[in-house]
Amino acid sequence: MRLGVNIDHIATLRSQRGTPYPDPVDAVPIVELAGADGITCHIRIDRRHITERDVRLIREITKTSLNVELCSDPDIVRFVCGVKPRYACLVPEREGEQTTEGGLDIVTHGEEIKRTIGVLKDAGIVVSLFVEPDESTIGLARELGADSVELNTRAYSETSNKEGEIERLKKASIAAHGMGLEVHAGHGLEYHNVKGILSVPHIVELNIGHSIISRAVFTGLEEAVKTMLRLMKGG
Numbered sequence: 001m002r003l004g005v006n007i008d009h010i011a012t013l014r015s016q017r018g019t020p021y022p023d024p025v026d027a028v029p030i031v032e033l034a035g036a037d038g039i040t041c042h043i044r045i046d047r048r049h050i051t052e053r054d055v056r057l058i059r060e061i062t063k064t065s066l067n068v069e070l071c072s073d074p075d076i077v078r079f080v081c082g083v084k085p086r087y088a089c090l091v092p093e094r095e096g097e098q099t100t101e102g103g104l105d106i107v108t109h110g111e112e113i114k115r116t117i118g119v120l121k122d123a124g125i126v127v128s129l130f131v132e133p134d135e136s137t138i139g140l141a142r143e144l145g146a147d148s149v150e151l152n153t154r155a156y157s158e159t160s161n162k163e164g165e166i167e168r169l170k171k172a173s174i175a176a177h178g179m180g181l182e183v184h185a186g187h188g189l190e191y192h193n194v195k196g197i198l199s200v201p202h203i204v205e206l207n208i209g210h211s212i213i214s215r216a217v218f219t220g221l222e223e224a225v226k227t228m229l230r231l232m233k234g235g
Contacts, residue, residue, distance in 0.1 A: 001198070001232055002037035004067055005225060006186075006209025007058075011041075011049035024050065025057045027221060032064050034225035038087075040207050042069035043076060045093060052079060059083050067207070069130075072109070072116040081123035088120050089128040089150055089184075089207075103132035103152045106140045114144045121145065128184060133172030138179065148182035150207065153197065157188025162196055169200045177202035191215065194231050206232065 010024040028039055039062050041050045059066050067087035070076050080088055090113060092104050106113060106129070113129070120127045128148040129141045133155075141149050151172055156165035169185070176183045183202045190211030197203065208228060215224040 001203060002205040003035075003225075003229055003232060004038040004040040004184075004186075004205055004207040005031045005036045005212055006040040006042070006069075006207055007031065007213070008040075008042050008049050009210055009213040011051075011054060015049055024054055025061065028058055028061050029063075030221045031225055032062070034222045035229050036064065036225050037205070038062075038065040038067055040067040040069065040089075040209065042091070043080070045071065045073050045076065055079075055083055055085075059085055067128075072112050077116055077119055081119060081125070084123060084125060086126060087128060088125045089130055090116060091130040102154070103134075103137065104129055106131065106137055106144065110140065110144060117145045121147075128182075130186075133169045135172060135175040138172060138176045138181065142176075142179045142181055146181065148184055149176050150184040150186055151176075151203075152187050153185050153189055154187040156196070157190070157193055162193070166196055166199060169197070173200050173202045191228065191231060194228065195234070198232070198234065 007024045007027045010022050010027050014022055039058060041058060043050045043055055066085040067089055068080050068085045069089045069091050070080055071093040117127050126147045128150050129146045130150045131137050131141055133151045138149055151169055159165055173183045182204055184205040185197060185203050186207035189206060189208045212224045212228055
């Protein structure tokens with residue numbers, strides 16, 4: 001199982017004081033040398049943390065693979081196509097939200113998402129959709145042309161009924177795998193709940209950010225990444 005480390009919240013800390021530091025670009029070699037399999041960052045419409053400058057430089061120095069999260073805003077899509085990360089993950093955005101609140105509404109925005117997938121894939125980018133762990137939604141993702149899905153683990157992370165949400169994730173992951181989609185997962189995963197995800201079949205990648213960056217305040221970024229990797233390997 002691969003680990004993609006989301007470094008957005010380094011930029012969040014930077015934006016709190018309007019300083020040039022801490023620079024998320026500086027995190028890339030540390031994360032990679034610690035053993036992570038990839039870098040994830042989210043460029044939002046309001047540019048409240050990650051900026052175009054960040055994405056360009058992160059793309060330039062990343063030795064593993066870069067996954068850029070984005071919505072279907074045409075300007076951002078054009079920018080990402082120009083940068084050409086290995087992966088792009090389409091996520092919903094709502095003004096004023098603290099973080100991504102749920103999976104894509106594929107039913108309402110299907111045509112827009114389909115067009116965006118086509119544009120990104122024409123640029124040679126592998127496309128994932130951030131979705132709820134629901135079999136019908138995953139089926140629509142496949143029809144729209146996605147290469148993979150990232151299952152939203154927020155409900156699992158926040159509920160006391162962990163077993164119920166794990167069963168839901170298992171059904172969704174099995175369905176996605178059966179449709180030929182690569183399965184990723186993320187949102188709210190941290191050091192105390194990540195082991196539960198290991199029982200879900202077919203997940204090949206976890207994208208984790210906030211908990212790793214938070215732990216890094218106390219342990220350093222390298223150790224925070226290594227600790228998460230040990231847990232993902234059952235340690």
